[in-house]
Amino acid sequence: MASLAGMFYIMGMYFYLIFRTTETGDKKVLFLLLCFVSFGMAFGSKENAAILPLSIFLYEILLLQKITGKNIRKNLNVFFIVTGAILILGFTYIYIQDGNIFSFLNGYEKRPFTLTERLLTGPRIIIFYILLLLYPVPNRLSISHSFQISTSLLDPISTSLSIFLIAGAIGYAIYSARKRPLLSFCILFFFLNHAIESTIFPLELIFEHRNYIPSMLFFVPIVIGFFYLFNYYSAKKPMQYILLSFVLFFVIGLGHSTFMRNFTWKNEKSLWIDAVEKSPDLFRPHHNLGRYYDDNGYKEEAIFEYQKALEKPVTSRKDETFVTYYNLGKIYGELKDYNKALHLYNRAVAINPDFAPIYNNIAGILDREGKHELAYTYLVKAIKLNPNCTEVNYNLGIHYLKDGQPDMAIFH
Structure with missing residues (x-):
């Protein structure tokens, strides 16, 4: 998604440049239309492309027009219109998704960090992205990074330092806009395009692919310097x-x-082994490596990695360990250790009581133990949570068939 959004983002900026520099009326309309289409495709690929109109505004102000007080005042209305349009687009998108324009803030209830902690940690992550671009050696790259959450401006101290560095860079870009407009544009472009995924939204803290669009012009100042x-x-x-x-x-x-x-990146196994080696203190790498072993029949290795995962702190969602307990329950069920499987399923239910397959698997164990009525109650719970689940419908059908209710069996 990030790569596709980046491609359309670049296309949008290119078509806008052609629109602004061509003199033929028909061609201007065509390239402006292509710019709008590219923006729609970029936003449809990934929501952080909503920043494209602001990037084009900066491009217009800094590179296509001269930086004068008159031009700045003339374009203030354009700035407010563009910013307002982006906000309307964003809030409309959120409202269509969830029915409440502020519903995105509810996402922090499921995260192991607060909005304040995210805002404090974001600047350190952006500095980390910059260092990755400048020094991208393999032992620093990973699909899963271990990153300490900032709890205050001084914990860790790099929080304040990162905020100071970013504020200084943005301040320098604004200050030098008249003398060095291209340099200013590249600096502002980088930080502007990190604004959505590194500020208020309850996304996961860090992913390398978030650098794709922001880094588009990162090396231009370096090349100029060379x-x-x-x-x-x-x-x-x-x-x-x-x-x-x-x-x-x-x-x-x-x-x-x-x-x-x-x-x-040659296969799933090598990818998650690499992540475990670089971030051994995280839950996700161990869980995903365990899932690989599980899917490929290496049950002992899967159990080991799943158990390791449960010893580590979660970094994505507070309830993400329920899947690990569920997968471990499935393995022990296959090994016919039903007591341990039930124990693990119950641990999973305690964390996430809304996952239908857990109840379906518990019902299967209870049915094997001859507890048919109790198994039926779990199947009913499962079908209420997911009426379209094939396995649950099949097992309910079998139950009704054994119970002498062929019509209900056919229905399911």
Whole structure:
């Protein structure tokens, strides 16, 4: 989704540039229409593309027009219109999804962090993203990162430092907008496009793919700096050779890192083994590695990883461990250790009482033990939670058939 959104995002900015620079009336209409279509496709791919109109506004102000007091005042109305349109689009989308424009705040009830903690942790994560871009060696890249949650401005101290660095970078971009508009645009573009996924919304804290769109122009200032140095040393060929050698070494290093990273992503097993090695203190890598072993018949290895997962703190949802208990229950059920399976299923129900397959599996164990009426009550609970579940309907059908109710059996 992030890659697709990034592609349409770039297309939208490109079509807007063509719209602004072409003189033919028909072509202007065509490219403006293509810009709107690209925006719709980008937003449909991933919601963080809602920022595209603001990025285009910055592009217009900083790069297509001169930075003057008159231009800024003239475009203030445009800024408020664009910002208002984005807010209306966002709130409309949320309302259609949940029926309440502030319902997204309810998501924090299920997260192991609060809104305040997320806002405090966000700047540290953005600095981490920047460092990943500057130093993307394989041992720093992972599908799952262990990241301490900030509980105050001083815990950890890097929270305040990160806020200071980001505020300083944004302040510098605004201050230098007239003299260095391209540099300012690249800086503001990066932070602006992290605004949705690194601020108030109750999303998971960190994912590397959130850097895709923001990093689109990240290296432009670095390239400009390189050419400045290259021209500065035009009379000193050895220094130019040193600069070229450094760039060549850097590009080769990035290519090698990409090549090595392919070995990590070659299959599900290698991906989650890598994540376990880099973040052994997280729940998710152990759980997902256990699920891989479970799906491929390595039951002992699956049990080991699931149990390891249950020893670790959750980072995504408060209730995510119920799936681990459920999967462990299934394994012990297959191993015919029904008492342990029931114990694990009950642990899962205590965490999430709204997951129909748990009740279905409990019913299956109770039915084997001859407790048919009790099994039936669990099947009824399951069908109420998920009326379209094939397994639950099948098991209810079998129950009604044994109970001499063929019409009910046929219905299910």
